[in-house]
Amino acid sequence: MTTDELTSKPLYSLADLLQRRVVSPVELIDAFLNQIEKTNDTLHAYITIARKTARQAAKEAEIQIQKGNYQGSLHGIPYACKDLFSTKNILTTGGSRVLADWIPEEDAKAISCLSAAGGILLGKLNQHEFAYGATGKNEHFGTVTNPWDHSRLAGGSSSGSAAAVAAGLASYALGTDTGGSTRAPAALCGVVGFKPTYGLISTKGIIPYCWSLDHVGIFSKTVQDAAIVFEYLTDRVKPGRHRSQKSNFQFNQTPLDDMRKVRIGVPRTFFFDRMDEEIHEAVKKAIMLCGQCKAELIDIDMPPMEKTRTVSLVIQLPEMLSYHSRYLPEKKDLYGKDLCAGMALGQFILAEHYIRAKRMVEWYRMKMEESFKQVDLIITPSCPIIAPKIDSDFIEWGDKKEPVGNAITRYTSFFNMTGHPAISIPCGIHSSGLPMGVQLVGHHFDENTLLKVAHVLENSLKVVFSEKPS
Amino acid sequence: MPKKLKNALSLKTLQQIKTEFPIHDWSEEELNELVSPKYGVITGFEEILNDIQEIAGQDLADIEPSGNIKTEEG
Numbered sequence: 001m002t003t004d005e006l007t008s009k010p011l012y013s014l015a016d017l018l019q020r021r022v023v024s025p026v027e028l029i030d031a032f033l034n035q036i037e038k039t040n041d042t043l044h045a046y047i048t049i050a051r052k053t054a055r056q057a058a059k060e061a062e063i064q065i066q067k068g069n070y071q072g073s074l075h076g077i078p079y080a081c082k083d084l085f086s087t088k089n090i091l092t093t094g095g096s097r098v099l100a101d102w103i104p105e106e107d108a109k110a111i112s113c114l115s116a117a118g119g120i121l122l123g124k125l126n127q128h129e130f131a132y133g134a135t136g137k138n139e140h141f142g143t144v145t146n147p148w149d150h151s152r153l154a155g156g157s158s159s160g161s162a163a164a165v166a167a168g169l170a171s172y173a174l175g176t177d178t179g180g181s182t183r184a185p186a187a188l189c190g191v192v193g194f195k196p197t198y199g200l201i202s203t204k205g206i207i208p209y210c211w212s213l214d215h216v217g218i219f220s221k222t223v224q225d226a227a228i229v230f231e232y233l234t235d236r237v238k239p240g241r242h243r244s245q246k247s248n249f250q251f252n253q254t255p256l257d258d259m260r261k262v263r264i265g266v267p268r269t270f271f272f273d274r275m276d277e278e279i280h281e282a283v284k285k286a287i288m289l290c291g292q293c294k295a296e297l298i299d300i301d302m303p304p305m306e307k308t309r310t311v312s313l314v315i316q317l318p319e320m321l322s323y324h325s326r327y328l329p330e331k332k333d334l335y336g337k338d339l340c341a342g343m344a345l346g347q348f349i350l351a352e353h354y355i356r357a358k359r360m361v362e363w364y365r366m367k368m369e370e371s372f373k374q375v376d377l378i379i380t381p382s383c384p385i386i387a388p389k390i391d392s393d394f395i396e397w398g399d400k401k402e403p404v405g406n407a408i409t410r411y412t413s414f415f416n417m418t419g420h421p422a423i424s425i426p427c428g429i430h431s432s433g434l435p436m437g438v439q440l441v442g443h444h445f446d447e448n449t450l451l452k453v454a455h456v457l458e459n460s461l462k463v464v465f466s467e468k469p470s
Numbered sequence: 471m472p473k474k475l476k477n478a479l480s481l482k483t484l485q486q487i488k489t490e491f492p493i494h495d496w497s498e499e500e501l502n503e504l505v506s507p508k509y510g511v512i513t514g515f516e517e518i519l520n521d522i523q524e525i526a527g528q529d530l531a532d533i534e535p536s537g538n539i540k541t542e543e544g
Contacts, residue, residue: 198539212536310521313512321494328494341503344496345515348484348504353522358535360525365536393509403513419539444539 006031007168008468011225014171015073025076029058032078032122036169039470042150044142045160045169047083048091049123057120073228075118080170082158083124084131085111086205094207095127097140097334098327108205110174110216110233117232122170125160131176131209132320132339133157134184134408139336143390146189147469148434152387155185155408158217162189165219167469172229175217178209179312180412182217183424187382187437190426190465194218194226197444198419201233210319213416223425223455256452259295265375266297270305271411274397275384279436282428283381286438289460298375303367308414309406314357317346361417368418372443377453380411382424382437411439421447423454426463479516481505
């Protein structure tokens with residue numbers, strides 16, 4: 001099998017090839033390393049490539065699998081993570097010069113989970129500096145380009161994670177999501193981006209951006225792949241077994257053929273205002289397909305959304321400043337200009353403002369509990385725009401200008417405050433050739449329904465990209 | 471309810487605060503981004519302050535600040 005063939009396959013398919021010994025872990029790791037070698041100079045997806053340790057781990061996996069000790073779906077599968085995750089003995093920069101030489105002594109909890117499952121870390125992925133900002137622009141390590149059009153942004157902050165999975169530089173990837181930093185770049189790059197319920201996957205060992213809103217995110221080619229990784233990250237699978245018998249998450253055991261008995265809420269306001277017309281049409285088509293799959297579609301009211309971005313920022317910026325105050329006295333000059341301005345803004349937010357914002361979040365959660373009494377899921381666009389040009393700082397809507405970062409996360413950041421699990425899946429290809437995404441949001445801790453319905457929708461949408469991104 | 475800001479927030483105001491409060495040493499360029507944003511990441515501070523003022527008009531009764539998500543078992 002060629003490098004292109006191997007690196008474009010979904011995780012579940014690669015796992016099958018490894019288990020049946022059609023492909024060896026070393027062949028697989030070499031295919032991904034070749035792909036990285038070919039395209040990383042253009043994409044800037046990786047900050048650090050862990051060639052030596054990855055090949056060594058692949059050799060060990062090969063020996064184990066040949067001995068008949070296949071550990072499960074992630075055994076021998078190459079993946080990568082955002083450079084915000086601590087990795088033992090591997091440079092961890094957070095996408096910043098501030099940590100240009102930091103070698104952690106321990107892995108983040110999520111990395112430990114994947115290592116225990118036999119996952120092989122290919123390297124550390126580029127990002128918006130310290131997860132601040134949704135554009136993925138990075139003046140220190142280069143801005144990650146969109147694999148579908150190198151003159152455009154991949155989105156952020158987990159820009160490298162989205163681009164790496166889209167371009168076949170990793171089978172799957174980990175990112176974080178504080179305002180949409182997994183779902184939005186996933187939508188812009190044409191891959192699946194999934195953030196489970198707040199707190200469900202440990203953030204231990206991940207450089208914080210905003211403790212109150214940080215989630216771990218999973219990037220993958222398919223919903224099924226995201227479900228596999230999710231199971232391992234929640235400690236629901238023990239090494240050597242495919243699935244814990246105790247798990248109530250049974251993605252493969254009872255798949256849905258359709259969406260019968262599933263109630264899907266369609267927000268009446270906010271989520272369809274000021275957006276690209278083709279994305280609007282694509283999402284309408286996705287909603288119609290849900291109806292054709294026998295889901296009950298219900299128009300729902302959401303809490304007032306106009307100020308939600310401000311509420312989120314009023315929490316994000318002071319928390320970011322609080323964390324980085326440990327570095328500011330000595331290393332302030334090493335931070336990017338946009339990040340410094342964000343921290344400065346955090347400095348001027350009053351304590352009363354911060355507390356009020358946290359109370360607003362609780363109010364949003366209470367309001368959403370009411371909305372979720374009527375429905376099992378909510379459907380919205382993932383992002384109101386296609387991937388913007390790299391040099392664009394604002395999006396113009398008639399006579400109004402919206403900062404690019406605000407536009408990218410306009411439909412996602414609310415669900416970081418409410419903590420609901422949410423997933424973005426590709427829902428079509430824009431006339432510009434760029435991907436578009438649709439977002440599904442579930443009840444707290446009901447990733448089961450969310451992923452199963454997302455899987456049915458993914459199969460119904462049949463989004464097929466005519467060309468492979470590079 | 472607190473009123474909308476009467477005067478546009480100026481760089482001078484922020485610089486004045488910087489000299490009188492124990493805060494980090496923000497440069498003029500950084501403070502200027504709050505007044506006239508150009509990096510495409512944040513809206514201006516004035517807009518945020520006006521939003522905050524509007525939010526402050528909402529009576530949140532005895533709602534507490536948010537914490538972790540509670541499971542059905544609590």
